[in-house]
Amino acid sequence: MSINIGSYHAEGPFGNENNLEARSGVYVILGRRSAASTWSVVDVGESQNIRERVSNHNRAPCWRGQGHAELSVAAIYADAHNRSLIERQLREQFNPPCGLI
Template identity: 70%
Template sequence: MSITIGKYHAEGPFSNQNLLQARSGVYVILGRKNSTSNWTVVDVGESQNVQERVTSHDRSPCWRGQGHSELAVAAIYKDERERMQVERELRQHFAPPCGVY
């Protein structure tokens, strides 16, 4: 399963966080109102271990508080240098409501 987020090819979206790989990369939290609506970007972040970070994330209450009936996560696996650049680009492009710096 794959999705394009901005100019990046991502794995997902997954409703089960256990399907994420324990690898370095960028995670994108996605939400939608129903199964026929388009996904919207709720949050973007980066981590050395995407699976671990998403599973225990301190911003998950913000994700659930955005009014979406369905949440999922997509991952763009990159090394440390690349993942920070990708996170910046996606944050600037989508201005997600959670995790505003």
């Protein structure tokens, strides 16, 4: 399963964070109002271990508070240097409602 987010090819979206690999990269939290709706970017972040970060995230209440019927996560696996660049670029492009750089 894959999705394009901006100019990046991401794995997902996954409804369960256990489908994420325990690897370095960027996670993109996606929400939609119904199965027929398109995904919108709720949050973007980076971590050395995407699965662990998403599973225990302090911004999860913000994600749930956006009014989406469905939340999922997509992953762009990247090393430490590139994940910071990708996160910054996606935050500038999508201006997600949750989180800050």
